[in-house]
Amino acid sequence: MAHDSEHEKPRPGPPLLDGSTLFFVLLALAAGLAVLIVRGPEAFQSALGDGLGLLILILPIVVAAVLVGAYVQAMVPREAMERWLGGRSGLRGLLLATAAGSLTPGGPFAAFPLVLALYRSGAAIPVCVSYLTSWSVLGINRALVWELPLLGAEFTLTRLLVSLPLPVIAGLLTWALMGRLRERPA
Amino acid sequence: MISAYLTLGILLLALMGWRHRQAEPGHREIAVRGWRQMRPLLVRIPIALLAGSFLAMLIPRELVAGLLGEASGMQGILIATVLGAIMPGGPMITFPIALALIGAGTGMAQMVTLITAWSVLALHRVIAFELPALGWRLTGIRLLACLILAPLAGILTLLLAGLRG
Structure with a gap:
């Protein structure tokens, strides 16, 4: 890794335009330019039209999805989640972790500190793994905001349906793995 | 819609x-x-959508359809697992690319696998967030336990499609 290349902005930036958004602006511009050069102006216009048309269809969905997310957050505050999951184990713990994970909104910066807190407050490792798996495959917030509008209802519902058993499976596998690793110091 | x-x-x-x-x-x-x-x-979202529809024009359709199309079966599911695991970035990058890949002929089961692999394995997220927060032991156990989840999701999708006829 290079240590002394050019300095980025000192702060992670305001929420409206952060590093990854800027990167994506550049990617969109580059891809647009490439389409214009490789496929010609007609293809460029049709792609632009597709994107804008989809945007108009999607905006109401995004507004509703964000509101749903805000209601879910108000429903299940973080302290309640820690209380539910701390110290629980067994199938009941895995199922609760699955429910809690799918309701946890926000990106990795929200989920991992919560898992760490759970672990420290005595939650079993399989419960932590179930929680993280559920947050990543069943996370309602991300499914509603990104997946439903972009990939459609049929795809999203199918994926959520086949993903339902995954967090519990991951928890059970963790439990089995830990049986094998028991010789090692914790 | x-x-x-x-x-x-x-x-x-x-x-x-x-x-x-x-x-x-x-x-x-x-x-x-x-x-x-x-x-x-x-x-x-507007930026992501634009990037997605431009990328869709650039993705080589025949290659994608061959590797990840409905007919690619188990092999496509395994390829999708690897692709999903190494796909960097958050939903803003992944979903437009997924949209473009579906437009280029990726099958339902293969796409479910890819999204699941990106969700549970997400190597960029492991390095950036998980290892620093949870340490090697917890992260390692979680990754081991989650290795089969993405192909499993793909296989379940195939079964579901079979049930529907």
Whole structure:
């Protein structure tokens, strides 16, 4: 890794335009330019039209999805989640972790500190793994905001349906793995 | 698209109705919180959509359809697992690319696998967030236990499609 290349902005930036958004602006511009050069102006216009048309269809969905997310957050505050999951184990713990994970909104910066807190407050490792798996495959917030509008209802519902058993499976596998690793110091 | 509107509308109404019987926080406060979360999305989603529709024009269709199409079966599911695991970035990058890949002929089971692999394995997220927060032991156990989940999701999708006929 290079240590002394050019300095980025000192702060992670305001929420409206952060590093990854800027990167994506550049990617969109580059891809647009490439389409214009490789496929010609007609293809460029049709792609632009597709994107804008989809945007108009999607905006109401995004507004509703964000509101749903805000209601879910108000429903299940973080302290309640820690209380539910701390110290629980067994199938009941895995199922609760699955429910809690799918309701946890926000990106990795929200989920991992919560898992760490759970672990420290005595939650079993399989419960932590179930929680993280559920947050990543069943996370309602991300499914509603990104997946439903972009990939459609049929795809999203199918994926959520086949993903339902995954967090519990991951928890059970963790439990089995830990049986094998028991010789090692914790 | 209509089913997406309906799903969300019903969900939102149910939540609002359920919330109506509770005290704090009220609808207004919840709406304010929602608006705060929505502002960055109003910038990100249009950009992501544009990038996605441009990328869709550039992706080599025959290659994608051959590697990840409905007919690619188990092999496509395994390729999708690897692709999903190494796909960097958050939803803003992944979903437009997924949209482009579907447009280029990726099958349903293969796409479910790819999204699942990206969700549970996400090597960029492991390095950036998980290892620093949880350490090697917890992260290692989780990754081992989660290795089979993405192909499993793909196989379940195939079975589901089989059931539907």
